[in-house]
Amino acid sequence: MAQNGHNNPNNQQNKKSKQLDQYRNDHKNSQLTTNQGMKVSNTADSLKAGERGPTLMEDFHFREKMMHFDHERIPERVVHARGFGAHGYFQVYEAMSELTSAKFLQDPSVKTPVFVRFSTVVGQRGSADTVRDVRGFATKFYTEDGNYDLVANNMPVFFIQDGMKFPDFVHSIKPEPHNEIPQATAAHDSLWDFVVNNTESAHMMLWLLSDRGIPRSFRMMEGFGVNTFRFVNAEGKGRFVKFHWKPLLGTHSLTWDEAQKLNGADPDFLRRDLWDAINQGDYPEFELGVQILEEEDEFAFDFDILDPTKFWPEEQVPVKIIGKMTLDQNQDNFFAETEQVAFHPGHVVPGIDFSNDPLLQGRLFSYLDTQLLRLGGPNFHEIPINRPIAPVKNNQREGFHRMAIDKGAVSYSANSLRENAPEPDPEQGYRHHAEKVEGRKTRKRSDSFNDHYRQATLFWNSMSLPEKEHIIKAFHFEVGNVKDKTIRQRVVDMFNHVDGQLAGQIATGIGVNPPENPGGSGETASSPAVSQENTIKQAATRKVAILIENGFNMDDVVQVTTQLESAGLHADIISKNQGMITSAGGEQIEAVKSYATASSIMYDALYIPGGKQSTDQLMTHQDAKTFVIDAFTHAKTIGAANSAVDLLMTSDIKQITFADTNTANKVVTDLGIVTIRETNDLNAFTQELIDNIAQHRHWARGNIDGKISG
Numbered sequence: 001m002a003q004n005g006h007n008n009p010n011n012q013q014n015k016k017s018k019q020l021d022q023y024r025n026d027h028k029n030s031q032l033t034t035n036q037g038m039k040v041s042n043t044a045d046s047l048k049a050g051e052r053g054p055t056l057m058e059d060f061h062f063r064e065k066m067m068h069f070d071h072e073r074i075p076e077r078v079v080h081a082r083g084f085g086a087h088g089y090f091q092v093y094e095a096m097s098e099l100t101s102a103k104f105l106q107d108p109s110v111k112t113p114v115f116v117r118f119s120t121v122v123g124q125r126g127s128a129d130t131v132r133d134v135r136g137f138a139t140k141f142y143t144e145d146g147n148y149d150l151v152a153n154n155m156p157v158f159f160i161q162d163g164m165k166f167p168d169f170v171h172s173i174k175p176e177p178h179n180e181i182p183q184a185t186a187a188h189d190s191l192w193d194f195v196v197n198n199t200e201s202a203h204m205m206l207w208l209l210s211d212r213g214i215p216r217s218f219r220m221m222e223g224f225g226v227n228t229f230r231f232v233n234a235e236g237k238g239r240f241v242k243f244h245w246k247p248l249l250g251t252h253s254l255t256w257d258e259a260q261k262l263n264g265a266d267p268d269f270l271r272r273d274l275w276d277a278i279n280q281g282d283y284p285e286f287e288l289g290v291q292i293l294e295e296e297d298e299f300a301f302d303f304d305i306l307d308p309t310k311f312w313p314e315e316q317v318p319v320k321i322i323g324k325m326t327l328d329q330n331q332d333n334f335f336a337e338t339e340q341v342a343f344h345p346g347h348v349v350p351g352i353d354f355s356n357d358p359l360l361q362g363r364l365f366s367y368l369d370t371q372l373l374r375l376g377g378p379n380f381h382e383i384p385i386n387r388p389i390a391p392v393k394n395n396q397r398e399g400f401h402r403m404a405i406d407k408g409a410v411s412y413s414a415n416s417l418r419e420n421a422p423e424p425d426p427e428q429g430y431r432h433h434a435e436k437v438e439g440r441k442t443r444k445r446s447d448s449f450n451d452h453y454r455q456a457t458l459f460w461n462s463m464s465l466p467e468k469e470h471i472i473k474a475f476h477f478e479v480g481n482v483k484d485k486t487i488r489q490r491v492v493d494m495f496n497h498v499d500g501q502l503a504g505q506i507a508t509g510i511g512v513n514p515p516e517n518p519g520g521s522g523e524t525a526s527s528p529a530v531s532q533e534n535t536i537k538q539a540a541t542r543k544v545a546i547l548i549e550n551g552f553n554m555d556d557v558v559q560v561t562t563q564l565e566s567a568g569l570h571a572d573i574i575s576k577n578q579g580m581i582t583s584a585g586g587e588q589i590e591a592v593k594s595y596a597t598a599s600s601i602m603y604d605a606l607y608i609p610g611g612k613q614s615t616d617q618l619m620t621h622q623d624a625k626t627f628v629i630d631a632f633t634h635a636k637t638i639g640a641a642n643s644a645v646d647l648l649m650t651s652d653i654k655q656i657t658f659a660d661t662n663t664a665n666k667v668v669t670d671l672g673i674v675t676i677r678e679t680n681d682l683n684a685f686t687q688e689l690i691d692n693i694a695q696h697r698h699w700a701r702g703n704i705d706g707k708i709s710g
């Protein structure tokens, strides 16, 4: 196992990794010192006047140690406080010179180092990973031309149209200030009060309440730059651009029930998943895509391309895939890297510029401003994780915690004492796109931003039936938690402008009236690309739980695990008790988890090998039965071989066709339940299992009443 990915050959070439090496310290074979480098003789007892006497003021070691501890915390981010980072690299597929002069997008042989931080938005730093929320997906590219930050989210639109409203929106969704309740959720009065009074949020609320709000893994999320940016080529020609990250594992989600249970069982579920994947060599990969719009097509759509509550449907503006990012190295220190990294949409490089999107314009002020407070002054660009690999040369000086030792008398320009160095470079230096701007000062929003509903309807139209059901259930939870009935009614009335049926179904679950006149926005189009049903389906890196007890059939375990592992999946043996379990043939295998430490919600699929004695025992364990039923209700793939099929047949799973004596040696699959009997050859069975796991879920199960008794 490549611990933290440090040993992989790529990282030995990675310029950012090499730069960080000078700060890395494993403290191996070292002696304890004070911060002044003086060796310490005892760090367990304070200096006292007599063994039972008071601690002395002169105990500098005690005071230094305690002082440092007392000052360990810094403010958490005002939004996106909980996050997790990883290192990697990005490679462009072909030169992009026609579209942009950005140097890191020209040479396919160049590996540009990156650091990515995934995050939730609302919860505090210690909140749970699997809450319903937008996920941040921020990438710092350490390019030869300086740092470029693509500060993205996992949803392509935003709640508001103008940066001016950001403090209002965030105040409404954060815990309510009088009692700091509730944590990390939109399910409360103040957020929905904001929504009904700011109807531009309709579209984003649907994304938030969709499966996108509860991703299965950071490795299985799309990323979107949201705001419209600009590519500019060497000739100065500008084009509008939207940025996309596409995960090679596809875009997949948890179920709401899993997410809720994981909040308690493993609040670190998503960060653990990323950390483990990188340590196991399952390096997450994301392709970078761009949607390009010629400047002359700025007004070609029935929405304003500067409006961040709108996306550009891929069916209208295709996504061109231009490169790939691979995350292959875990951080060494959470605080030094994930906590101190400072992203900013204003960190651009020549060839990438802004648009007049009023949300983006607001962001351009906010990030630097907040980081001055969060990271203690103007020198946080010198913190190792934030340092560019390009040289930094300017006349900025001093401030708290200045690291650079800038020599000489000159700290100004223009100067003659140092021949005007460091000197601006009119050719290579950043040049803002010479967009013609004209207008009267006004606080008015453009009328072209007035439509708040059509794209919300487009999104709703694009959802599959199960996705629609999940959204309605999410409304029932989120709005059902709103105490003020007037607000609940207004939510229904507001979403009646999106879709009358949707509004009616929301009303049914939250104790208010359905709309008198079911409405809608009149939008009939859909965008299949936004439905997760149409994403990449891939089994590699998925986790399979294997349930056994003493007397299991070793061959059923070995054949399947070997084949799963060679297809890139991972399997954990789970039993009533952790430790060695003995097979029918007397061989032993280790159960790495027990029902106390593992449950179905932590796995993508379940497999139960045969062995009569094992099956008989599993049938008597309530925990084993719960494992099976949870996997079934969460629409996961379940496999059973030989006698283990009896376990499924006697469980509460109904109306599924299982392998029986008439189908000896044949694989039988019904709605993701894969079974086989009376066989020693599990090759075809395992392949079928893998193909079913790749489907991620088997929703059709849920649509058939009576599949689960009770």
Ligand code: HEM
Pocket: 076, 077, 078, 079, 080, 083, 117, 118, 119, 135, 136, 137, 138, 151, 152, 153, 158, 162, 163, 164, 166, 224, 225, 226, 227, 341, 342, 343, 359, 360, 362, 363, 366, 367, 370, 371, 374
């Ligand atoms: C006017 C609108 C917005 C404002 C004022 C704003 C402001 C902020 C602030 C103050 C932070 C904390 C930064 C820090 O402490 O380092 C932050 C973090 C973040 N924002 Fe925004 N934001 C806005 C909209 C957006 C949008 C549209 C996106 C997605 C495209 C986004 C993505 C992120 C991400 C990913 C982070 C976390 C960065 C990290 O991991 O450190 N924000 N935002």
